[in-house]
Amino acid sequence: MIDRLKGKRAVVTGAAQGIGRGIAEAFMAEGAEVLLVDVDTERLTATAQELGQESLVADVSRKVQIERIFTRVAERWGGLDILVNNAGVTHAAELDDLAEDDFDRVFAINLKSALWATQSAARLMGPGSTVVNMSSVNAVLAIPNQIPYAISKGAMKQLTNVTALALAPKGIRVNAIGPGSIMTDMLRGIMSDAAAETRILSRTPLGRCGEVEEIAAVAVFLASGESSYITGQTIYPDGGRLGLNYTVPVVR
Numbered sequence: 001m002i003d004r005l006k007g008k009r010a011v012v013t014g015a016a017q018g019i020g021r022g023i024a025e026a027f028m029a030e031g032a033e034v035l036l037v038d039v040d041t042e043r044l045t046a047t048a049q050e051l052g053q054e055s056l057v058a059d060v061s062r063k064v065q066i067e068r069i070f071t072r073v074a075e076r077w078g079g080l081d082i083l084v085n086n087a088g089v090t091h092a093a094e095l096d097d098l099a100e101d102d103f104d105r106v107f108a109i110n111l112k113s114a115l116w117a118t119q120s121a122a123r124l125m126g127p128g129s130t131v132v133n134m135s136s137v138n139a140v141l142a143i144p145n146q147i148p149y150a151i152s153k154g155a156m157k158q159l160t161n162v163t164a165l166a167l168a169p170k171g172i173r174v175n176a177i178g179p180g181s182i183m184t185d186m187l188r189g190i191m192s193d194a195a196a197e198t199r200i201l202s203r204t205p206l207g208r209c210g211e212v213e214e215i216a217a218v219a220v221f222l223a224s225g226e227s228s229y230i231t232g233q234t235i236y237p238d239g240g241r242l243g244l245n246y247t248v249p250v251v252r
Contacts, residue, residue, distance in 0.1 A: 004224040006031030009077045011069065013060055013117065014087035016043035018184040019134065022212035023084055023219045024051060030220055032082065037069055039087075060087045061108035063116045070120040082223045083121040085114035086134045090149045090186075098147055106148035111155050118163050118174065127171025132222050133160050135178040137238045153178070157234050164232030173231040175222045180238025182210045205240030 010027050014020035016038035024034045028051065036055040038044040048055035056072055058065040073080050088110045091102045118131050138146065139153040156176060164174035181187060181200050187209065191197045201207060218237055221227050236242055 002029070003031045004220060004226070005082070008032040008081040008223070009035075009073070009079065010082035010084065010223070011035045011037060011073060011080065011117075011121065012084040012086055013037045013058075013069075013113065014134075015055075016040045016047050018186065019179070019182065019212055019215050020084070020086040021047055021051075022216040023086065023132075024053065026213070026216035026220050027082070027223070028053065030224070032223075033077075035069075035073060035076070037087075060113035060117065061105065063112075066113060066116045067120055069117070070124060073121075073124060078124075079126065080121050080124040081129050083117060083125075083131045084134070084219060084223075085117055085131065087113055088134060088149075088152075090146060092145050093147070094145050095147060103148045107152050110149065110152035111159065114156060115159060115163075118159075118167075122167055122170065122172055125170070125172050128225070128228075129172045130223050130227075131163065131167075131172065131174040132219050133174070133176040135160070135176040135234050137178050137180045137236055137241055139178055139234065140236075140242060160234060161232045168231060173222075173227070175227070175230060175232070176234040177215060177218050177222070178234045178236040178238065179215050180204060180210060180236070180241040182212060182215055184212060203241055203244060204238070205244055208239065210237055210239060 010032045012020050012024045015024050015036035027034050034053045036048050036053050037058050039059045041057050044055045058069050091106050114133050135156045136153040138150045139157040142150050160174055160176040
């Protein structure tokens with residue numbers, strides 16, 4: 001299908017690479033204009049040139065820079081139809097080693113940015129507009145050395161729900177995507193040897209990693225009229241991971 005987003009105006013954060021870039025490309029293929037937002041100036045500039053879309057360098061961990069994004073949206077378009085809150089980071093640390101600054105940084109980028117961006121975007125949106133948040137299977141599942149990431153994604157699930165209720169009277173829908181193991185550059189770095197690949201694939205019943213295009217397809221669905229009666233939900237494209245009953249080594 002084509003033109004499901006024809007004439008729509010979209011903002012995608014974390015758009016320089018990976019899932020964010022994939023979503024931007026899918027939106028463009030469906031007829032949308034996209035404002036690409038990222039903190040990585042070099043990668044964002046290259047992506048914007050390749051895709052032929054406008055870009056804006058912004059640190060979404062800072063509310064003042066989020067407000068600058070939507071000032072630009074108002075100047076350029078006068079309104080907005082789609083917001084994708086995709087920017088996110090991880091920080092690996094055992095509980096005993098986790099520092100407050102690292103926890104706060106992850107929360108500011110992964111969670112607070114989505115709240116303040118949704119607030120600003122909604123002021124420019126009308127009925128039929130949509131917000132798509134990027135959550136994770138780790139909104140439900142836990143990784144013991146990814147404490148701030150897992151907590152932020154769990155909170156994203158509730159942020160999606162509460163903002164969906166808050167914006168329903170305006171006809172604005174809010175949903176989230178909770179990917180499992182998706183083949184991005186970050187995952188390729190983690191799957192550096194056979195043992196790491198086995199560990200990741202052993203927790204995925206479909207026996208493979210997902211592709212960026214598969215997440216982008218869900219984003220298109222949630223941003224389009226095809227999902228017009230869905231709001232407050234998180235969809236998990238995870239290869240069956242959430243339904244897997246884990247086994248753990250038994251220590252005797």
